Amino acid sequence: MFWSAKSMRIRQLISGTLSILFGVTLAMVVAEVGFRIILPNSRVYRALTPNLEVTFNAQAYAKGVQGPAVFKVNSMGVRGREWSRDRASEYRILCLGGSTTESLLNDQSRIWTTLVEHKLKQQIAGRDIWVGNIGKAGLASAHHVVQLKHLDIYDPNLVVALVGSSDFISHLKQDSNDTHSRDAIEDERLLEEEAFALVPDRPLLDPLGTWYKKTRIWHLGSELSQFVSNQSQFQDRDGLSLQRWRAMRAAGKRSSVIPPVEAALDAYELRLRQMVKLADNFGAPIVLMTQPSIWRAGLSDVEKGQLWMGGVGDFRDVPGSLYYEPEALERGMDAFNQRLLKVCQDTHTPCLDLAKAIPKSTDYFYDDEHFTDKGQELIASRVAEAIQPLLEHRTIEGQVSEGPHPAFGHPLPRERVPDLLQVCFLAESLKPGSVLRCRRSFIPNLDTPGL
């Protein structure tokens, strides 16, 4: 059989195309298998990259921060020292939050979580205090909800959460118009990938989600894509990124009116309630803390020059972006903090109003809301003061109310009840019945008479 020249060319073209497709497909399969061998699947969740150690020297741009500053993650993916092998000998306090908990530019020995560990009495009923930090820049309450679903990784006795900043800043960035991002944030998997450094792979044939998005090739590709599009968000070791972001704000436009926050506050409240419930279900009480900031009316030009946050859209990428004035930011942050206090009041959750405890000065903040070493010290003192009464009851043996508290694994002494009230910082604003419920959140088996 003879082929005409034209049909021969078509035949060659088809076979060539099929040949290329076959080659590409084969390469993808080989690469996927290779990547899965080279980069083994994480079978566990880890908040931070285990054993990561980086030294920062950002003191030139972060006044009040001493360098060099070591950022060290333990083998379990927590910024803190290694756990004891004997779980029963340790009382674990886990701190959640965004960048203000992460404290990236401060040395490990000078961050508030480490200082809290040192300030608390070294032993509680024969158990060592361990305080871990899984704060990560940008994480908001939605991420903390996801983190709290995996509390078993850390098995904490107490959870401390410094929240509100990322929720507020994220709301400002979207400017109430970006519903697309809000849809995306509902995606549990996306939140997991944002909240954890290591997330177990899902099987390729898992009916949930698109199969190709579960491949390593897709994952690597999306990492590269994020790197290309988010270069301005990388934090370098010398703090130059801080300087660049400040310059963007200095050259930006200004607004003294923030967008409506009611819808964002309602969503924030919902997530806070979820956080309280998840911690409660796990059996570890949670202490919520309001977010301090330097924002206020009457900041000097020098103080304003330290700011970089509170912009609209991709404000660190787009020159001339709109930024909100400090007094407007203060009002917005205060609204988020008030909502947190309300949740504490409604759910009888212990709260620490840190926003009121930290003076709005460059002595305590090196930018909008990140703490200097002095700020870290003050926060650690306040947090330790709030937590200590929660722990002290363990030192008194024998004088107990009936039944163990699920969080403390130990019956609580009736005599220590007044001390426990110290953590109910809203007690003054609560009704008498609410105060009782606040106490009961710590002492579930306490009988009503005598209170």
Added chain:
Amino acid sequence: MIDQSQIAAAHVASTASPLKAAKKRKGSGWATRLISPFETLREFTQLTRRTGRSLWLVSMMIVLSLLAVLLVVIQVIEYVAPFVYTIF
């Protein structure tokens, strides 16, 4: 039909003065080593052009090379810039 005389000639050529051949290889040194991968590539390209049947192999090699580069780049990024301040 195999031409036995050609096989014999080839055998003689390959075994003739092996020391000299080795010297020549040694003499070319680093330049040879530098060029040899490109030589291999050139020969492979010629083979592909001649047969026209190795397109799948070429495309597979290109894709694998790109993915290898991607892997290296990602590893470097994670090492150089492990901290991102994303406002989600």
